[in-house]
Amino acid sequence: MSAAQQVNFYQVGTFAAGNRLLGPELQSDQSDPARANALTSGHRACQGCGEALGARYVLDAAQRAAGGKVIAVNATGCLEVFSTPYPETSWQLPWLHSLFGNAPAVAAGVAAALRAKGRTDVRVVGQGGDGGSVDIGFGCLSGMFERGDDVLYVCYDNEAYMNTGVQRSGATPPAARTATTQAVGEEPGAAFGQGKSLPLIAMAHEIPYVATATVAGLRDLEAKVHRAMGMRGARYLHVLVPCPLGWGTASCDTVRIARLAEQSGLFPVFEAEHGEVTDVTPIRRRVPVEEYLRPQKRYAHLFEPEPHTDVIARIQRTADRNIARFGLQAEEAVP
Amino acid sequence: MLKQTEGSRAVAETVAYCRPEVIAAYPISPQTHIVEELSRLVKSGALKPCEYVNVESEFAAMSLCIGASAAGARAYTATASQGLLYMVEALYNASGLGLPIVMTVANRAIGAPINIWNDHSDAMSQRDSGWIQLYARDNQEAADLHPQAFRLAEELSLPVMVCMDGFVLTHAWERIEVPEQRQVDAFLPPYEPRQVLDPDEPVSIGAMVGPEAFTEVRYLAHAKQMQALEAIPRVAEDFRRVFGRASGGLVQPYLCEDAETIVVALGSVLGTICDVVDEMRGRGVRIGALGITSFRPFPLDAVRKVLGGARQVVVLERALAVGIGGIVSANVRTALSGIQLDGRTVIAGLGGRAITKASLHRLFDDAIAGRLEPLTFLDLDTGLVERELARMARTRRSGPSAENILRDVGSNR
Numbered sequence: 001m002s003a004a005q006q007v008n009f010y011q012v013g014t015f016a017a018g019n020r021l022l023g024p025e026l027q028s029d030q031s032d033p034a035r036a037n038a039l040t041s042g043h044r045a046c047q048g049c050g051e052a053l054g055a056r057y058v059l060d061a062a063q064r065a066a067g068g069k070v071i072a073v074n075a076t077g078c079l080e081v082f083s084t085p086y087p088e089t090s091w092q093l094p095w096l097h098s099l100f101g102n103a104p105a106v107a108a109g110v111a112a113a114l115r116a117k118g119r120t121d122v123r124v125v126g127q128g129g130d131g132g133s134v135d136i137g138f139g140c141l142s143g144m145f146e147r148g149d150d151v152l153y154v155c156y157d158n159e160a161y162m163n164t165g166v167q168r169s170g171a172t173p174p175a176a177r178t179a180t181t182q183a184v185g186e187e188p189g190a191a192f193g194q195g196k197s198l199p200l201i202a203m204a205h206e207i208p209y210v211a212t213a214t215v216a217g218l219r220d221l222e223a224k225v226h227r228a229m230g231m232r233g234a235r236y237l238h239v240l241v242p243c244p245l246g247w248g249t250a251s252c253d254t255v256r257i258a259r260l261a262e263q264s265g266l267f268p269v270f271e272a273e274h275g276e277v278t279d280v281t282p283i284r285r286r287v288p289v290e291e292y293l294r295p296q297k298r299y300a301h302l303f304e305p306e307p308h309t310d311v312i313a314r315i316q317r318t319a320d321r322n323i324a325r326f327g328l329q330a331e332e333a334v335p
Numbered sequence: 336m337l338k339q340t341e342g343s344r345a346v347a348e349t350v351a352y353c354r355p356e357v358i359a360a361y362p363i364s365p366q367t368h369i370v371e372e373l374s375r376l377v378k379s380g381a382l383k384p385c386e387y388v389n390v391e392s393e394f395a396a397m398s399l400c401i402g403a404s405a406a407g408a409r410a411y412t413a414t415a416s417q418g419l420l421y422m423v424e425a426l427y428n429a430s431g432l433g434l435p436i437v438m439t440v441a442n443r444a445i446g447a448p449i450n451i452w453n454d455h456s457d458a459m460s461q462r463d464s465g466w467i468q469l470y471a472r473d474n475q476e477a478a479d480l481h482p483q484a485f486r487l488a489e490e491l492s493l494p495v496m497v498c499m500d501g502f503v504l505t506h507a508w509e510r511i512e513v514p515e516q517r518q519v520d521a522f523l524p525p526y527e528p529r530q531v532l533d534p535d536e537p538v539s540i541g542a543m544v545g546p547e548a549f550t551e552v553r554y555l556a557h558a559k560q561m562q563a564l565e566a567i568p569r570v571a572e573d574f575r576r577v578f579g580r581a582s583g584g585l586v587q588p589y590l591c592e593d594a595e596t597i598v599v600a601l602g603s604v605l606g607t608i609c610d611v612v613d614e615m616r617g618r619g620v621r622i623g624a625l626g627i628t629s630f631r632p633f634p635l636d637a638v639r640k641v642l643g644g645a646r647q648v649v650v651l652e653r654a655l656a657v658g659i660g661g662i663v664s665a666n667v668r669t670a671l672s673g674i675q676l677d678g679r680t681v682i683a684g685l686g687g688r689a690i691t692k693a694s695l696h697r698l699f700d701d702a703i704a705g706r707l708e709p710l711t712f713l714d715l716d717t718g719l720v721e722r723e724l725a726r727m728a729r730t731r732r733s734g735p736s737a738e739n740i741l742r743d744v745g746s747n748r
Binding site: 068069070071073074080081084085086087089091092093094095096097098099101102105106107108109110111112113114115116117118122139140142143146147149 | 356357359384385386388389390391392394395398399400401402403404405406407408410424425428432532533534536537538539540541542543544545547548
């Protein structure tokens with residue numbers, strides 16, 4: 001599949017290629033040789049880990065925005081485990097891991113301490129996976145939002161509990177196979193009608209800034225981190241990070257899969273301020289959901305032995321609804 | 336300054352003089368008056384700089400303190416009962432990370448059945464959490480233990496729980512010598528963290544530790560508590576010098592030197608016990624009392640020294656280890672290892688049941704006369720229990736025991 005994929009480089013208005021042709025102010029943080037390398041090399045993430053990629057971009061952008069004065073608070077999960085196997089650490093910024101379900105409250109505590117000490121120059125980033133944010137840390141996160149604690153919280157969403165061996169979370173999409181929603185029985189995979197959108201829930205708190213992003217749009221991700229860091233109060237960033245292990249995708253396909261999630265409409269990329277959507281990333285080349293689902297082994301049961309067209313159509317309706325709801329259809333679609 | 340005040344308010348005022356920089360607040364009876372008063376002190380500007388954060392749960396309260404403490408701030412919270420249990424995961428985390436958080440526990444029973452009144456089930460359940468646990472015998476001590484708790488916590492990089500009996504102390508009004516700011520400042524230096532989240536000197540806190548070093552890290556936690564055995568009396572002595580009164584320490588013996596029978600207890604019941612000891616001494620009975628102020632670390636040597644010469648020890652506990660009996664007793668027995676003496680465990684005052692002088696007189700007379708079972712439930716209504724046991728034997732669907740017993744109590748009135 002990937003070998004046959006045709007790759008087009010567009011030099012006009014995108015940042016996908018030709019970065020070095022741009023002026024320094026438009027170049028990405030990651031292209032800067034003096035970048036922070038907040039999550040430095042040598043960690044133990046799987047090859048092609050979307051979360052490691054996302055976290056590196058997020059934290060380096062945050063470091064640049066805050067003049068290198070960032071404290072990171074991490075929930076338990078892959079990102080924590082692969083970055084700090086004793087006695088090593090990949091973090092080149094002050095970093096605190098407490099528990100699975102309390103990262104937002106711990107981050108709020110760091111922010112409160114900094115405020116009490118008058119150190120408003122130091123900024124706080126909380127981070128967790130979808131399990132730590134959508135499920136077990138949800139109460140603490142909602143509290144942090146509601147109080148307006150001065151924290152940028154980032155959820156790296158790989159749609160299941162990957163660290164414990166791919167179990168279903170509240171962010172697992174319908175039909176996806178996980179170790180606790182296995183591809184057996186009448187309705188294989190995760191159930192339809194379950195799961196929640198944390199970005200929409202975050203918006204309901206009317207916090208200053210909510211945004212979604214994927215590791216396919218890394219320049220967009222950096223820009224959103226900068227926008228978030230330019231504000232105070234509780235801010236939320238939800239980043240889709242494909243997981244080769246849990247999704248059953250090739251390590252080299254992480255960015256491509258993330259892009260297909262976006263282009264199919266299954267993962268809407270947007271920004272919201274104070275509860276109102278302010279911007280969306282239009283889909284320029286729309287793809288049917290099948291194109292996104294097929295390369296992922298977690299959806300293999302939808303295609304073997306023969307395609308479950310009804311289930312695929314149901315997922316397509318979700319994508320269509322997202323596109324209509326967020327106005328994702330680009331006015332000028334690229335064929 | 337000597338004033339007529341509520342225990343909770345005296346604690347809140349004293350905590351404020353300790354200059355906490357971050358306070359996490361979540362309401363639960365009977366602790367609530369403490370954080371209410373602190374809220375007033377922060378909002379009015381009397382306590383500053385201080386961030387007072389109304390959190391959404393006790394789990395968040397302790398988690399917020401963890402973040403604040405790791406960022407170098409003096410952090411405080413207060414809780415009780417179910418709230419303490421709700422933050423358990425964070426309790427172990429705070430001590431494991433070596434963060435000097437101070438927390439007041441307004442001791443209260445744990446459900447089910449739900450019960451808001453005093454016993455020690457909550458704090459006792461956390462005896463292995465790695466926190467230092469100090470138990471106050473009265474409101475004066477409850478207030479005084481807080482500056483000592485911050486001193487100990489920050490010196491040792493360990494969190495400290497100050498346990499005070501819910502309602503019995505928290506809601507009692509009496510004359511208390513509330514510490515003054517200049518005294519607390521003289522006693523408690525500014526917080527100098529051992530580890531801090533600082534962009535100028537980035538460290539990773541909370542890394543994973545595998546079998547190669549986990550035992551060593553845990554051993555250090557124990558070693559620090561052993562250091563506390565030395566630090567607690569020293570800090571109490573410093574306190575006496577600055578404030579001019581004795582408070583805290585490891586243990587508080589009362590008329591134990593020539594005592595044949597010694598009653599061991601923690602918390603506010605010591606007041607009643609000492610009154611009974613006085614009265615029995617008036618009758619010529621050689622009885623004494625040993626208050627344990629530091630339950631964690633448990634002062635094995637100090638307890639052994641006081642109890643070693645007695646003929647009989649009665650441990651009065653406001654908690655129950657279901658399936659075995661005493662919690663404090665087990666620790667006391669460890670202290671008395673190798674010493675043959677008659678030891679009795681008495682479970683008393685659960686869920687706020689009053690421990691009266693009359694009951695204690697009967698109890699101690701029975702103990703001395705050798706009439707006490709090894710495990711005794713003080714003032715247990717055996718009829719009530721037996722009737723419920725009979726109902727359970729009679730029919731499978733006997734229903735909820737607590738409600739059955741209440742109905743029984745009601746119908747016998």
